[in-house]
Amino acid sequence: MAAKGGLLMLENFIGGKFLPCSSYLDSYDPSTGEVYCHVPNSGKEEVEAAVEAARAAFPGWSSRSPQERSQVLQRLADLLEQSLEELAQAESKDQGKTITLARTMDIPRAVQNFRFFASSILHHTSECTQMDHLGYLHYTVRAPVGIAALISPWNLPLYLLTWKIAPAIAAGNTVIAKPSELTSMTAWMMCRLMEKAGVPPGVVNIVFGTGPRVGEALVSHPEVPLISFTGSQPTAERITQLSAPHCKKLSLELGGKNPAIIFEDANLDECIPTTVRSSFANQVRSYIKKARMEGAQILCGEGVDKLNLPPRNQAGYFMLPTVITDVKDESCCMKEEIFGPVTCVVPFDSEEEVIQRANSVKYGLAATVWSGNVGRVHRVAKKLQSGLVWTNCWLIRELNLPFGGMKRSGVGREGAKDSYEFFTEVKTITVKH
Numbered sequence: 001m002a003a004k005g006g007l008l009m010l011e012n013f014i015g016g017k018f019l020p021c022s023s024y025l026d027s028y029d030p031s032t033g034e035v036y037c038h039v040p041n042s043g044k045e046e047v048e049a050a051v052e053a054a055r056a057a058f059p060g061w062s063s064r065s066p067q068e069r070s071q072v073l074q075r076l077a078d079l080l081e082q083s084l085e086e087l088a089q090a091e092s093k094d095q096g097k098t099i100t101l102a103r104t105m106d107i108p109r110a111v112q113n114f115r116f117f118a119s120s121i122l123h124h125t126s127e128c129t130q131m132d133h134l135g136y137l138h139y140t141v142r143a144p145v146g147i148a149a150l151i152s153p154w155n156l157p158l159y160l161l162t163w164k165i166a167p168a169i170a171a172g173n174t175v176i177a178k179p180s181e182l183t184s185m186t187a188w189m190m191c192r193l194m195e196k197a198g199v200p201p202g203v204v205n206i207v208f209g210t211g212p213r214v215g216e217a218l219v220s221h222p223e224v225p226l227i228s229f230t231g232s233q234p235t236a237e238r239i240t241q242l243s244a245p246h247c248k249k250l251s252l253e254l255g256g257k258n259p260a261i262i263f264e265d266a267n268l269d270e271c272i273p274t275t276v277r278s279s280f281a282n283q284v285r286s287y288i289k290k291a292r293m294e295g296a297q298i299l300c301g302e303g304v305d306k307l308n309l310p311p312r313n314q315a316g317y318f319m320l321p322t323v324i325t326d327v328k329d330e331s332c333c334m335k336e337e338i339f340g341p342v343t344c345v346v347p348f349d350s351e352e353e354v355i356q357r358a359n360s361v362k363y364g365l366a367a368t369v370w371s372g373n374v375g376r377v378h379r380v381a382k383k384l385q386s387g388l389v390w391t392n393c394w395l396i397r398e399l400n401l402p403f404g405g406m407k408r409s410g411v412g413r414e415g416a417k418d419s420y421e422f423f424t425e426v427k428t429i430t431v432k433h
Contacts, residue, residue, distance in 0.1 A: 008037040010184055012046055012208055013191035015053035016201025021046065025181055025210070030096035033315035039184045042209035047176070047217040050205040054147040054174040055223060057202025062144045062172035066121045069170055073118035076197035080162075080190065081111045087158065087186050094185040095157055096317060107186075110162040116399045117166040120416040137431045142424040144172030145249065149218045151211075151229045151239075154180035155339065161187055164228045167419035169203055176205045176224065178214050211235060219243050226423070229253070233408055251412035251422050253404060255337040256365025259358040261348075261380065266370035270392065278368065278394045279321075279343035287333050287342060288322060296327040301342070335361055351380060359385045364406030368394050387413070 010027075011018040021040035029036040040046070061069070080087065087110075088103040097106070128139040150164040161179055168175045179187040187206055194204055207214050215235075219227050220242040226249035229239055236252045243250060260275050288302045298304050301322025309318060321341040327333055333344050348354040358367060366388040369380050381389040387405040390396060397403070402413035412422060 007035065010037060010039050010188045010208060012040050012042055012050075013188070013194070013204070013206040014046065014050045014202075015056075015205065016195060016199075018191070019046075019049070021208075027094070027182070027184065029093055030317040031093070031313055033317065036093070037185065039181055040208040041181075041213065042207050043213045044217045046207050046209070047214060047221065050176045050207050051147060051221055051223050053202035053205055054176055055202075057200055058144075058146060058174045061169070061174055061200055061203045064172070066170075069172065070118040070121055072198045073114045073121075073166060073170055076193060076199065077111050077114035077118065079193040079197055080107070080114065083189070083193070084108070084111070087189060090185045090189060091158060091183075095154065095183045106156060106159045110158040110186075112399075113159075113162040113166045116416070117170040117419070120400070120420070121170040124417075124420055135433050137433060139429055139431075141427050141429060142171075142420070143427065145226050145423060145425050146173060147224045147226075148173045148175045148423065149221075149224045149227045150175050150177040151215055151218075151227070151231065152177065152179050153231045154182040157183040158186040158190065160230050162190075163414065164230075165204060167414075168228070168423050169199075171420060171423040173226075173423055174203050174205075176207060176218060178207055178209065178211075178218060181208060181210050184208050211238075215239075216242060219248075220246075222246055225249065227251070228414075228422070236410070249422065251414065252410045253412075253414065254365075254408060254410040255363055256405060256409050257335065257337055257361045257363045258366045258368070258386070259354075259361075259384075260368045261354050261358060261370065263369075263371040263373070263376065265372040267372060267392070271370040274394045275368070275370075279341070284338055284340040284342065285319070287336075287338050287340075288324070291324050291327055291331060291333045291344075294328060294331050296331065296333070296344075297325045299323040299325055299345075329357055329360060337363065351376065355380060355383045359383075362408045365409040366390070366405070 011020050021042055023041040024038040025041045026035040027037045027039045084107050087107045088099060091102040091106050092099040126140045130137050148168040152161040152164060157179060161177060165175055165177060191206055218224060219239050227239060227243060228251040229236060230253040233254050236254050262271055285302060301320040305320055307318060307320050319340055324333060324344045327344045364385045367384045367386040369377055369391045371377050377391045381391055385406050400416040402415045402418050404410055404413035
């Protein structure tokens with residue numbers, strides 16, 4: 001760690017050491033619009049060094065027992081928990097989310113990710129079948145794949161980075177992670193805890209930088225056999241192109257356009273506050289302009305209400321929560337993922353109609369259904385083309401069960417069993433007796 005002009009300069013974490021970079025990117029405080037730290041603008045050289053470190057660490061780490069790896073993950077979880085307030089403050093400043101959200105959701109979930117996979121790695125079983133009449137026994141074993149490339153987005157920086165790192169190293173892989181260059185702070189802070197947690201050098205490597213420089217060098221590297229990516233569909237297409245010649249394993253968690261379906265018999269006292277949270281949790285003016293041009297009505301928010309900010313924050317990236325009505329299903333506001341506090345409210349007349357309209361978008365990540373009719377809840381949930389459907393609730397996760405989307409929301413699933421299977425290779429062994 002160094003300082004430039006009084007600002008913090010992050011460094012790559014490779015082979016258990018913090019290493020400087022030849023060039024840096026500015027990272028902005030979204031509340032003020034001012035540069036507050038510098039992030040490495042890494043490239044092929046840094047990726048190659050990380051591959052060498054991960055390759056060297058793999059034999060030792062993969063040969064450790066699940067119990068030994070589990071203990072390391074638990075220690076890392078303890079250290080993250082002890083630093084919860086410091087991490088929450090940093091996540092809020094770096095990403096722009098409220099300190100309350102970072103303190104109560106993002107950082108606790110990062111801790112839980114390590115605890116969960118530290119436990120689940122101890123409880124997987126293998127398959128076995130016998131052919132007694134012929135004298136054969138068949139069984140399966142699973143082994144770590146090697147070096148995993150992990151690319152995480154800006155909206156849930158430490159939350160989603162640890163959701164990838166934890167199962168990968170629990171299974172015995174070594175990893176090279178690339179956080180978003182927009183939100184790198186908490187990943188760098190976590191690296192400072194690795195040695196104390198007992199993570200051997202080279203098991204976890206973090207290379208900061210952009211997708212075209214770091215991401216492309218990483219996913220196209222012939223010694224990196226598996227890639228876990230969360231981000232946009234265009235980037236996923238590029239990853240697929242670059243990785244195809246090497247037949248790499250891919251897990252792609254992409255965008256979503258998640259419908260919230262509210263029937264007339266919904267409990268509005270529960271439904272409305274939860275729907276407001278789900279609609280405005282992530283902090284795009286071009287969409288609102290297009291909506292107006294298409295004849296939609298802006299009920300409140302951008303262009304309707306005045307945003308009053310203190311002088312210090314007037315150059316920050318703030319936007320009023322915006323509600324749009326009278327919007328057509330073909331509108332970009334109804335079809336495309338908007339990473340901003342914007343929601344569209346449209347009426348419907350029947351189950352069949354709302355299911356057809358909800359399924360008409362190219363994404364299929366998640367949906368919510370609000371109704372007091374249990375039969376309706378089950379019918380609608382079954383017909384929605386979404387990987388997750390919450391009914392009369394939102395964002396309740398059971399980490400043992402699969403997470404992932406349908407259609408253009410991605411490829412693969414994440415969760416206890418699914419992540420373990422992704423980060424390992426299965427082998428069938430036959431024994432004659």
